[in-house]
Amino acid sequence: MKCFHFTNGERRSPDSDDGAGRPATAARVSWARSLSIASSTSTTSTTTEFRRSEFGGGDSAGLFFLMAQQRGDANDLRAFTFAELKSATRGFNRGLLIGEGGFGSVYRGVVNVRVSDIESDGSKMMDVAIKQLNRYGMSSNYLLLIIVLLLLACVIYGHKEWVNEVNWLGVIKHPNLVRLVGYCAEDDERGIQRLLVYELMKNKSLEDHLLGRVPSPLPWMARLRIAQDAARGLAYLHEEMDFQLIFRDFKTSNVLLDEDFNAKLSDFGLARLGPAEGYSHVSTSVVGTVGYAAPEYVMTGKLTIKSDVWSFGVVVYELITGRRAVEKNLPRNEQLLLDWVKPFVSDSKKFHSIVDPRLEGQYCKKSAQRLASLANKCLAKQPKNRPKMSEVVEILGSIIEEASAQEEATDEGKDESKEVEGETEPMKPGNNYLRKVLEIKEKVNLRNKSIGKLEWKHWTPGLVRTS
The missing domain is CATH 3.30.200.20 (Phosphorylase Kinase; domain 1)
Structure with a gap:
């Protein structure tokens, strides 16, 4: 290459x-x-x-x-x-x-x-x-x-x-x-x-949270919402103005988080006006960050909004795995994130191997797989096959709804199990009267059980006094 x-x-x-x-x-x-x-x-x-x-x-x-x-x-x-x-x-x-x-x-x-x-x-x-x-x-x-x-x-x-x-x-x-x-x-x-x-932006960058510079890891639902916020920002630049603006350097360090963990795009130093009407791309020298730039842009210098879509796909995999796009400190076969995840994404039994271990299993597996599927669409080899960012926003919305519903169902199940456990719990130590009643009842039951176990075959009638 x-x-x-x-x-x-x-x-x-x-x-x-x-x-x-x-x-x-x-x-x-x-x-x-x-x-x-x-x-x-x-x-x-x-x-x-x-x-x-x-x-x-x-x-x-x-x-x-x-x-x-x-x-x-x-x-x-x-x-x-x-x-x-x-x-x-x-x-x-x-x-x-x-x-x-x-x-x-x-x-x-x-x-x-x-x-x-x-x-x-x-x-x-x-x-x-x-x-x-x-x-x-x-x-x-x-x-x-x-x-x-x-x-x-x-x-x-x-x-x-x-x-x-x-x-x-x-x-x-x-x-x-x-x-x-x-x-x-x-x-x-x-x-x-x-x-x-x-x-x-009081909660620093997305990169700080994914790479462990912040003590507590981002919960799964927070990651999904951050992805949706970032997608909305790109959709605005690409589709919601009278002109197109190509961000050109979309990466986790340029996604900042406010005090409520709302995501906002920052650093427009490399942003570029999109192609004029009737033209398909912008011809420009290649700038950006290694690991995030779309391959067709790197090879030809032809820049389109679909270059940002590719970068978004890379960031989605960073959200799933908690790893950098390029990590030189890992073994050679794991340094490039997109190459490392390939064998695991297609196998549902192995998929959990790439999910950020800092989550400790606290995530919705189905939503994680759907998120990986969305990332693959953004990383399509042909730019025309990649979705628009407005479509990405819609897909993320449905993923979030599904994950929220599952999370609520899980929470309800936990509450019900706690109620059942509460009903079967022994009496609290502070209630001495009821505790004593239960102790006496237990002794009586044990005595009755012991009487019921007498061996009748060895029993012989004794003398009965009649007067």
Whole structure:
């Protein structure tokens, strides 16, 4: 099998396609331009023609005008100052660090949210997650020059992701997408400052729960509902807007959980606008995470919404097994999750062998098998044979209903058995009177039983006194 380089950003040659088979424009769009909602183009032209920028999904004002029309209020992101965010994180204190990635660190903080942000009277202090893009300045030590240049390339691609995130989350909203509260874009003597401010997801990521970073394992019903929430998020991006948005990096670390374990998609840095009308795919360089990218996308660079469906199938198997898509620490024949589960899925007697052992058998076997069957549909070799995410949502709904009914029936059975046990339990020690009555009764019964066991054949009549 060929090896492909997965990157976190895109390089585009001058003669590359714009994603729908048309030549890309040579003009580059600055981050300030990409954040602008205003456009001098007429409404008709903006809704029919979308220019693609260098950011691989960060589009020009025309697209945002269309999205603003759909939502009615596109410019509700708050522009924070760097000083505000520095204060909110106590100077980016390492004690408040909640995550690190290739392009920066994520800190927990508290910010004052305005009335328009929370749609209520007054203001409110809100817990948020603040992602800071890494900054790398020039070093006077020439021995580090090569390292600095490599890191600078990461900063450039990270900047593109930052712009992409602001572009998409600034104009789309859904209960299963993480809310972007605001951003910071400032320059100082040390370089550029690029930060994003999100709602805080208190229960971390799905990856944290599946890999045991959280003490208690996710119950089976919670896993099913998380899968449905994530499917709803993807269905919204694929089918419920006036344009298609391909997530392109769907994985467990990008599925975050709020305090009620509702799942929301996060990290839109690699999201890409889908093909224009009349075109079947977007031609683009291959980016994403190894183990989750659809094989046809890896081989050809042709991107469709069915690429996200494949990634969803991989995540479903992670929910069932509690394993990573790729795990280098396991034996060679178990490192690739999809290869490892194949022999067990088709055999109902062996299926339990792949279910997450942390569940300790507390799951509905039939729903687990149906979930694996759904995953197999999402992992169909031919993209056209994979279901739409709206269909996936419906199937998951029926699986959840069936599992809930079985769970309720099991609970009722347990309650009835407890009642029966309660009826046969001996009298409580505190009730001395009844206990004594039962003891006396027991002695009488034993005495009667012993009398009944006399051997009559050896019995002889005795003398009877008559006077």
